[in-house]
Amino acid sequence: MKKRAVALALALASVALADDRAPAGAPSLPPEDTSIARASTDAAMAAHAERVVDYTLRATLDPVAHTVHGEGTIRWTNASAAPVSELWLHLYMNAFKNESSVWQRQPIGRFRGGAAVRDWGAIDLRRLVWKREADADLLPRLERSRPGDPDETDARAPLPSPVAPGQTITLELAWDVKLPSVVERTGYDRSFHMVGQWFPKVAKLEPDGQLAHFPFHHLSEFYSDFGTYDVTLDVPAGFLVAATGPVVERRAEGGRAIQRHVQSDVHDFAWMAWDEAVERTERIDGVDVRILHHPAYAAVAERELAAMRFALPHFRERYGRYPYSVLTLVHPPDTAREAGGMEYPTLITTGGPWWMPEGFRQPELVTIHEFGHQYFYGLVATNEERWPFLDEGLNSYAEAECLRAWLGPGSASSLLSLGVGDHVAQAVSSRRFVHDEPVARRAGDFVLGQDYGGLVYGRTATVLETTARVWGKPAMDRAMGTYARTFRYRHPGPADLLAILRDVVDPRAATAAKVALFDKGWVDYVAVEAVSRKPREPAGLFDRGGKRETVAATSGAEGRYTGYAVVSRRGTLSYPVDVLFVAEDGTRTTRSWDGVGDTTRLPYEGTSPLAFVVVDPEHKVLVDQDSTNNMFATGARAGAPRIMERAVYFGQLALEVALP
Amino acid sequence: MSALRLRPASAIRARKHPLAVAFAWLFEATFAVALAHPFYASIRGVYGAHPDGDLPLFSPDGLEIAELFMRSEGTTRALVASSTWVLAIAVVLGHVRLGALVAALALEREDELPLSGRDALGRGAARLFPLLGVQALGALFGGALLALGMGLAGKLHAHLLQTSIDARADRWAIAVVVPFVLLALTTSVALDLARVGVVVTPGRARDGLRLGLRAFAKRPGAAIAGWSARAALGVVPVVLAAIVASRLGGRPGASLALVLAAHQIAIAPRVALRASWLAHAARIVAASRPAATSAAAPAAADASPEPKAQPEGGADGGDAAAENASTSALATR
Ligand SMILES: [Zn+2]
Numbered sequence: 001m002k003k004r005a006v007a008l009a010l011a012l013a014s015v016a017l018a019d020d021r022a023p024a025g026a027p028s029l030p031p032e033d034t035s036i037a038r039a040s041t042d043a044a045m046a047a048h049a050e051r052v053v054d055y056t057l058r059a060t061l062d063p064v065a066h067t068v069h070g071e072g073t074i075r076w077t078n079a080s081a082a083p084v085s086e087l088w089l090h091l092y093m094n095a096f097k098n099e100s101s102v103w104q105r106q107p108i109g110r111f112r113g114g115a116a117v118r119d120w121g122a123i124d125l126r127r128l129v130w131k132r133e134a135d136a137d138l139l140p141r142l143e144r145s146r147p148g149d150p151d152e153t154d155a156r157a158p159l160p161s162p163v164a165p166g167q168t169i170t171l172e173l174a175w176d177v178k179l180p181s182v183v184e185r186t187g188y189d190r191s192f193h194m195v196g197q198w199f200p201k202v203a204k205l206e207p208d209g210q211l212a213h214f215p216f217h218h219l220s221e222f223y224s225d226f227g228t229y230d231v232t233l234d235v236p237a238g239f240l241v242a243a244t245g246p247v248v249e250r251r252a253e254g255g256r257a258i259q260r261h262v263q264s265d266v267h268d269f270a271w272m273a274w275d276e277a278v279e280r281t282e283r284i285d286g287v288d289v290r291i292l293h294h295p296a297y298a299a300v301a302e303r304e305l306a307a308m309r310f311a312l313p314h315f316r317e318r319y320g321r322y323p324y325s326v327l328t329l330v331h332p333p334d335t336a337r338e339a340g341g342m343e344y345p346t347l348i349t350t351g352g353p354w355w356m357p358e359g360f361r362q363p364e365l366v367t368i369h370e371f372g373h374q375y376f377y378g379l380v381a382t383n384e385e386r387w388p389f390l391d392e393g394l395n396s397y398a399e400a401e402c403l404r405a406w407l408g409p410g411s412a413s414s415l416l417s418l419g420v421g422d423h424v425a426q427a428v429s430s431r432r433f434v435h436d437e438p439v440a441r442r443a444g445d446f447v448l449g450q451d452y453g454g455l456v457y458g459r460t461a462t463v464l465e466t467t468a469r470v471w472g473k474p475a476m477d478r479a480m481g482t483y484a485r486t487f488r489y490r491h492p493g494p495a496d497l498l499a500i501l502r503d504v505v506d507p508r509a510a511t512a513a514k515v516a517l518f519d520k521g522w523v524d525y526v527a528v529e530a531v532s533r534k535p536r537e538p539a540g541l542f543d544r545g546g547k548r549e550t551v552a553a554t555s556g557a558e559g560r561y562t563g564y565a566v567v568s569r570r571g572t573l574s575y576p577v578d579v580l581f582v583a584e585d586g587t588r589t590t591r592s593w594d595g596v597g598d599t600t601r602l603p604y605e606g607t608s609p610l611a612f613v614v615v616d617p618e619h620k621v622l623v624d625q626d627s628t629n630n631m632f633a634t635g636a637r638a639g640a641p642r643i644m645e646r647a648v649y650f651g652q653l654a655l656e657v658a659l660p
Numbered sequence: 661m662s663a664l665r666l667r668p669a670s671a672i673r674a675r676k677h678p679l680a681v682a683f684a685w686l687f688e689a690t691f692a693v694a695l696a697h698p699f700y701a702s703i704r705g706v707y708g709a710h711p712d713g714d715l716p717l718f719s720p721d722g723l724e725i726a727e728l729f730m731r732s733e734g735t736t737r738a739l740v741a742s743s744t745w746v747l748a749i750a751v752v753l754g755h756v757r758l759g760a761l762v763a764a765l766a767l768e769r770e771d772e773l774p775l776s777g778r779d780a781l782g783r784g785a786a787r788l789f790p791l792l793g794v795q796a797l798g799a800l801f802g803g804a805l806l807a808l809g810m811g812l813a814g815k816l817h818a819h820l821l822q823t824s825i826d827a828r829a830d831r832w833a834i835a836v837v838v839p840f841v842l843l844a845l846t847t848s849v850a851l852d853l854a855r856v857g858v859v860v861t862p863g864r865a866r867d868g869l870r871l872g873l874r875a876f877a878k879r880p881g882a883a884i885a886g887w888s889a890r891a892a893l894g895v896v897p898v899v900l901a902a903i904v905a906s907r908l909g910g911r912p913g914a915s916l917a918l919v920l921a922a923h924q925i926a927i928a929p930r931v932a933l934r935a936s937w938l939a940h941a942a943r944i945v946a947a948s949r950p951a952a953t954s955a956a957a958p959a960a961a962d963a964s965p966e967p968k969a970q971p972e973g974g975a976d977g978g979d980a981a982a983e984n985a986s987t988s989a990l991a992t993r
Pocket residue numbers: 369373392395
């Protein structure tokens with residue numbers, strides 16, 4: 001099993017490295033017989049992750065100074081095929097240390113983390129020793145930043161001697177963290193303390209012995225190896241704690257509350273401590289679900305629990321059993337909303353104001369999204385820095401799929417008769433960014449936060465939703481299920497996803513997805529023209545039997561009309577589409593067009609003249625750049641009486657407010 | 661033209677002037693059509709090419725309407741800009757409507773013939789500029805109240821956030837804002853009495869303004885109760901119509917006709933309630949004037965005994981205290 005994983009990882013690394021220097025370079029698909037057995041059922045899923053790194057840590061919180069003192073050991077195994085002579089440690093709390101960090105010096109508008117840092121944060125490594133016969137102190141040679149780049153989030157620790165493949169080493173460490181005011185994901189807001197990215201974390205080891213390390217960038221999330229986290233948290237009595245993994249030990253000691261959390265098969269550990277929180281617990285689908293919130297947020301907390309009641313069994317069916325015994329939700333106060341909407345293994349933060357009206361599904365949407373990350377990030381542990389679309393994009397698709405199954409078509413908001421679906425919000429909001437940057441791009445390479453948000457989340461989800469609509473939901477469900485199960489506890493790349501789309505859905509689906517994600521692919525179907533008339537004999541001058549005859553134009557045969565519609569496919573994506581013909585007598589016929597050529601003429605024949613033509617009437621191609629040019633009227637246009645009625649009524653109501 | 665005079669308070673009844681109320685509705689409907697039509701035309705320009713017309717715009721997942729909205733950002737901006745002008749014109753002319761409505765309700769000819777539509781409109785037009793002045797004054801005062809309330813609430817909110825959960829800070833901020841909103845609403849009630857005063861008082865508009873405000877000062881309870889009861893009642897048809905419309909949907913044909921009917925049945929009582937309120941306001945103004953006082957001597961009103969406020973019966977309830985109220989002469993200009 002381990003051997004197979006290494007072979008797989010090597011294959012993936014070659015894909016990743018090949019793309020490294022060519023931002024728009026899409027991966028070439030692996031041959032049909034991939035080295036991993038496809039898992040389309042839970043029985044074929046991996047039971048555990050390869051254990052590369054174990055952390056045994058102890059953390060003490062001072063909620064007044066907003067500091068955490070940490071110490072403990074890291075047990076790290078060189079699971080690669082090459083000797084490793086340096087370790088890279090992510091010290092991400094230093095992103096908030098000063099304005100010279102990568103995080104703070106790159107302006108990245110219109111995405112999370114836009115607020116100014118009100119109180120700086122930092123991490124100081126106090127001790128770093130390689131425990132062996134003759135202990136090696138790694139701290140003196142620790143390289144906290146690079147020459148010419150003062151960022152201190154990505155530290156290099158040269159080793160006195162290389163670690164051989166298969167060899168396990170133990171590091172002893174101690175450090176101090178000063179939490180920032182909540183800026184992006186982590187920090188404090190009064191007595192609310194969200195502690196994420198708080199310990200020195202070894203970068204992900206790749207199969208070639210390189211460590212996939214990167215500074216903390218505004219738009220980038222994380223990438224780590226699996227292992228076991230055994231963490232003891234020490235907070236003042238009266239503080240409720242939420243953390244990764246179940247509590248295995250709990251005691252009170254000198255005015256402190258101490259609890260130990262242990263969780264295997266995860267790749268991060270985060271925690272929260274808050275003395276104003278209350279908690280609710282409920283066993284859902286065999287999982288102990290716990291939600292911590294301020295009492296004033298009880299109503300939204302209940303909505304989030306309701307979301308979990310639907311989502312847990314739904315995701316189990318679609319993407320395999322949730323393998324952990326606990327799932328903890330934290331609803332941060334809205335003043336700390338930057339700590340909300342974030343995923344860590346078995347711990348998610350939701351968000352939204354306490355007064356959010358029922359019709360706006362933000363609490364439900366965020367809850368399901370963050371829970372979805374337990375699969376697309378947690379279990380399928382893709383490189384979030386290199387391929388952010390693989391976790392955020394797939395998860396956005398899963399979120400919208402789940403929300404629609406639960407709440408119906410108005411899954412993002414629903415007020416009276418006005419509803420907006422989550423997939424619609426994703427599709428429409430991402431359209432405007434399609435030509436700006438490729439979707440499949442390194443998180444740190446995105447120029448604008450809005451491009452990252454629109455493309456990585458919305459565009460990817462819309463491409464997948466289009467695949468589901470064009471080739472059928474069952475095929476797409478099978479593909480997503482196979483992908484999630486096959487790559488559980490693994491680190492797949494784009495090629496793996498595309499291969500599954502090709503093999504499980506359709507080769508054209510894989511090609512379209514590849515062009516859409518890597519090459520800014522786009523498509524706009526247009527109904528250009530439609531004509532019909534009675535068929536009749538050709539009129540004009542004809543030379544027949546040595547004589548020139550004049551054939552007059554006739555009015556044609558009664559009760560039969562022939563004609564055509566001209567439909568066009570603009571752009572670089574190609575999907576088969578339906579074309580709807582509507583005759584003047586109301587008769588409707590649908591023809592399919594393979595969508596392969598650019599512009600085509602589709603014949604019409606009927607007993608009544610052709611009145612309207614609509615390309616893709618059911619909006620299967622949700623990526624269609626402009627669906628308002630998909631219809632054509634040959635003559636009289638239809639009315640819009642309902643719009644007029646509504647507009648007049650709302651005009652009247654508005655006037656009643658404005659008029660004296 | 662015969663001179664106009666204020667009716668006895670007991671004779672001021674909105675229900676006696678269905679044509680005036682109908683005119684008020686027509687005015688509103690006409691401008692609503694003027695506001696709606698450019699949006700309609702723009703949408704039809706796109707969805708007229710669809711065999712189902714505007715039906716897809718009401719799809720349950722909102723795709724078509726969201727797409728149209730995103731696509732037509734420029735168009736929407738232009739439409740909103742032109743609508744703002746239409747709305748501004750409606751608001752200005754709305755003062756003539758208000759003046760005409762108040763005149764029709766509260767004034768009569770000295771020859772005891774009812775006011776003609778032309779008389780009423782003439783009175784409204786004659787008082788256009790004073791009414792606009794009153795509006796500006798009211799907007800300024802109400803705006804200042806709201807700004808003050810928001811400012812105080814914002815300060816308190818920021819202060820409370822230092823020490824407590826946002827929900828608590830939000831609630832306190834709301835608690836601070838609400839009295840200011842109520843005060844601003846009260847201002848708008850007083851404003852309506854001032855408007856009535858300006859319309860029914862001959863001569864200088866300032867005297868009419870003073871008359872209206874004094875009437876409010878004398879019987880604020882009656883004025884606020886009369887306004888609030890009607891405002892609350894006015895919400896009912898809108899809620900009912902929303903329920904009906906969401907049930908029916910409104911596919912072209914019978915369903916759409918029913919929705920149209922439901923909406924207009926909701927609008928009609930609201931216009932009538934507005935007229936009823938203006939009649940109520942006029943009764944208070946009329947009652948606050950001493951017997952046989954002419955408009956030329958408004959100062960006499962100061963000396964008049966304050967009539968007791970009476971509980972209101974309903975939308976167009978009687979005003980017993982107003983029964984002995986006076987008539988006064990004024991000429992249309
Ligand atoms: Zn996410």
